Amino acid sequence: MDFDGVLLRRGEPAWNPLIADMLCHASVAHELWDRMLSAAHRSQFADELGCDGEQAARQVLALLAGVRRVGEASPMHMNGLGSRVHSPALEIARPSWQRGAERSGLTASVLRSRFPAEPVERIGAAVLPRLLGCDCPEVEDGERCTTPTHHGLNLAVHSMLLEDGNERHSDTVAVAARAAGRGPWPAIRKALVNDVARHVGLEPGRVPDLIQPGEGVRSLKRLRHFTGTVARLPVGDPSYGYALPDDPLETLSHRAHRIARTVVAHQARPA
Numbered sequence: 001m002d003f004d005g006v007l008l009r010r011g012e013p014a015w016n017p018l019i020a021d022m023l024c025h026a027s028v029a030h031e032l033w034d035r036m037l038s039a040a041h042r043s044q045f046a047d048e049l050g051c052d053g054e055q056a057a058r059q060v061l062a063l064l065a066g067v068r069r070v071g072e073a074s075p076m077h078m079n080g081l082g083s084r085v086h087s088p089a090l091e092i093a094r095p096s097w098q099r100g101a102e103r104s105g106l107t108a109s110v111l112r113s114r115f116p117a118e119p120v121e122r123i124g125a126a127v128l129p130r131l132l133g134c135d136c137p138e139v140e141d142g143e144r145c146t147t148p149t150h151h152g153l154n155l156a157v158h159s160m161l162l163e164d165g166n167e168r169h170s171d172t173v174a175v176a177a178r179a180a181g182r183g184p185w186p187a188i189r190k191a192l193v194n195d196v197a198r199h200v201g202l203e204p205g206r207v208p209d210l211i212q213p214g215e216g217v218r219s220l221k222r223l224r225h226f227t228g229t230v231a232r233l234p235v236g237d238p239s240y241g242y243a244l245p246d247d248p249l250e251t252l253s254h255r256a257h258r259i260a261r262t263v264v265a266h267q268a269r270p271a
């Protein structure tokens with residue numbers, strides 16, 4: 001069977017092995033903030049984001065770093081779980097994921113050919129504003145929201161995920177929104193984002209209030225650089241073992257903290 005790494009239990013929160021990596025990236029952001037950033041850097045981050053205090057900036061950065069890959073929860077990008085990875089630990093974890101996907105009746109492979117190949121980042125840019133607190137009723141995924149109090153949220157998402165920031169928003173993001181997938185996909189992405197938010201201790205709906213950059217700010221460069229750095233750190237090393245579909249969020253959170261500490265300590269060690 002072609003396992004696509006997606007599990008949606010009927011009537012229960014969506015689940016997906018992607019969450020394990022997303023939680024790790026959120027924890028890596030916390031670790032980098034706590035152990036690697038100077039006081040001056042932390043203060044500059046809070047200023048750039050327009051956060052009221054460094055604690056808010058720390059949480060916002062961890063949430064954004066964690067949800068950065070949510071575009072992978074879309075038909076084109078749900079590839080077989082670890083099909084390019086070979087490890088004894090994954091051989092043990094994989095059958096249980098396969099049974100879960102089978103129960104859910106949700107396999108992406110049959111849908112794949114109907115969807116255009118859009119970069120994961122653009123799909124993320126299309127769907128994340130809604131998932132992180134833009135509740136404007138007339139705005140659909142991929143459309144530009146013009147509500148002034150949502151400007152910081154949109155700017156943060158686009159700075160993080162689009163190379164050209166906001167410049168070609170309508171060309172790129174609206175197309176990507178169509179590749180994000182309908183049916184169960186929005187619920188899966190919502191559950192992923194909500195789990196990352198619980199992991200970092202921040203309500204997703206509060207994000208627009210927390211990010212209030214100054215007037216005239218066109219791009220959040222520090223945010224883009226920081227979340228890009230987090231994304232490049234290797235949290236998926238097979239030696240860390242694999243999460244299981246029935247692991248509760250608490251177990252996954254502990255696992256993410258442990259891996260993040262290891263990964264960041266490794267970065268900090270002098271070469």
Ligand SMILES: [Zn+2]
Binds near residue numbers: 134136139146147150
């Ligand atoms: Zn909005």
